[in-house]
Amino acid sequence: MKFVIAPDSFKGCMTAKQAGEAIRAGLLRVFPDAEYVMVPMADGGEGTVRSLVDATQGHMRSAKVLNPLQFETTAEYGILGNTGDEDKTAVIEMAAASGIQFVIESTRNPLVTTTYGTGQLMMHALDDGARTIILGVGGSATNDGGAGMAEALGVRFLDAHGDPIPRGGGFLDRLVTVDVSGVDPRIARTRILIASDVTNPLVGPTGASAVFGPQKGATPQMVTQLDNNLAHYAAVIKDQLGIDVAHTPGAGGAGGLGAGLLAFTQSMMRAGVDIVSSTVRLVERAEGADYCFTGEGGIDFQTKFGKTPMGVAKAVRERNPHIGVVAFAGHVGEGIDQLYDVGVDAVFGIVPGAMPLNEAIADGPRNLIRAAENVGRLIRLGRR
Structure with missing residues (x-):
């Protein structure tokens, strides 16, 4: 299995690199022998x-x-x-x-x-x-x-x-x-x-x-x-x-x-996001991958307008149309169904339940690890 991990930062919580490390940590619990390609991403804004x-x-x-x-x-x-x-x-x-x-x-x-x-x-x-x-x-x-x-x-x-x-x-x-x-x-x-x-x-x-x-x-x-x-x-x-x-x-x-x-x-x-994708050679690094994991602090109807998860999905499918694209978010808003038509296969919120914002931010890395592990378990279940 080859996984490309290409998230944006989770504002106020994790840099893109830290978010990627959390996703990898969760997946490693399920796929310890997989190949992991780490590609911190951004869309031209903060981070x-x-x-x-x-x-x-x-x-x-x-x-x-x-x-x-x-x-x-x-x-x-x-x-x-x-x-x-x-x-x-x-x-x-x-x-x-x-x-x-x-x-x-x-x-x-x-x-x-x-x-x-x-x-x-x-x-x-x-x-x-x-x-x-x-x-x-x-x-x-x-x-x-x-x-x-x-x-x-x-x-x-x-x-x-x-x-x-x-x-x-x-x-x-x-x-x-x-x-x-x-x-x-x-x-x-x-x-x-x-x-x-x-x-x-x-x-x-x-x-x-x-x-x-x-x-x-x-x-x-x-x-x-x-x-x-x-x-x-x-x-x-x-x-x-x-x-x-x-x-x-x-x-x-x-x-x-x-x-x-x-x-x-x-x-x-x-x-x-196109400049960043080109600079970090995301398309080339995603060749042959089974899944790509992306994400950012919030995902909603605006995400399709040039935000990182949308740009990542578009880029990795340029040469690899069958790659699975999974996005994580601290907050999942309205309109995410629009992303399913443009390359994102699934969106998962990482917050396990109602909690104050400061707690959600403090627990962000741990919650992302848990969410990535659970998605990994679903992937493994589908391969039985």
């Missing part, structure tokens, strides 16, 4: 850096950067272990530098937050020799169109007097000139993969400000101001650089960071 570093035997790095409110903080990023110096790959979660967790809920104000720290992380990755950067863009506190990020790379955003405009989406209406003459030349030689499932444009009723601004603290008046400012920003970029980012699908991700990346770097956008 992506750790999962990719663990899956490739890479290493973590840390750097001093500015958080969204421009206070110094220490942020981590990863260098993958399955690439050489000629194709060294770094992986960054923009939330590590520019995430919503840095801003107290009662004082959130996306007019003033900046992605400058994300750009600083990218520069640190270049200093480490990265030729490719995988950038996860979820969980942002920002709505600046990626202008802060671009400034850290060397772009200058100038007002009518030739002075730099302040950082933050609330000041983009002052933008008159975009000066790219000082951009670090390594940027043009660096491939950037934007790990995002967001398809929203930069502006308009489904744009960055209207859809994501309120959760970052934007009032209705702020949403209007931010959307107008981003529209002006996009118009200046189009006029001076010939690049139209206003209505590009995905440009609105992370408060418009997608737009800034598309305008100022050599970047392309892909579903996060």
Whole structure:
């Protein structure tokens, strides 16, 4: 028997690697002689850096950067272990530098937050020799169109007097000139993969400000101001650089960071789980496997929209259409029957009964071991 174990993290409970080890521990009680292939997974959101570093035997790095409110903080990023110096790959979660967790809920104000720290992380990755950067863009506190990020790379955003405009989406209406003459030349030689499932444009009723601004603290008046400012920003970029980012699908991700990346770097956008699957060679490693086990903290009707269990099922069945795919979750919500039509054979909740959330989290590894053992027993029963 060959088992591929490819879970995402269980948020607040287990990293993807820890979840995989728990699944293996349970299955080992039933199949001690099976072959186990461990592939920690992610979908571009929280946990992506750790999962990719663990899956490739890479290493973590840390750097001093500015958080969204421009206070110094220490942020981590990863260098993958399955690439050489000629194709060294770094992986960054923009939330590590520019995430919503840095801003107290009662004082959130996306007019003033900046992605400058994300750009600083990218520069640190270049200093480490990265030729490719995988950038996860979820969980942002920002709505600046990626202008802060671009400034850290060397772009200058100038007002009518030739002075730099302040950082933050609330000041983009002052933008008159975009000066790219000082951009670090390594940027043009660096491939950037934007790990995002967001398809929203930069502006308009489904744009960055209207859809994501309120959760970052934007009032209705702020949403209007931010959307107008981003529209002006996009118009200046189009006029001076010939690049139209206003209505590009995905440009609105992370408060418009997608737009800034598309305008100022050599970047392309892909579903996060597809980038991770390709990077860790999930398809190749699943060849000849009998079962694949995946999972994450919660599985429901949203899982089919690019979440890890869905992406894993799709990937492993690319060359192995008869592989069994089993998913575990801390919480199983409504709509999981939709997953059965797209490659997931069964979904199992791991919580044995009603209990407080803190207990469920504390007991998560033990519960996952138990659930995996019981699924293993079912598999063995079917082989009699």
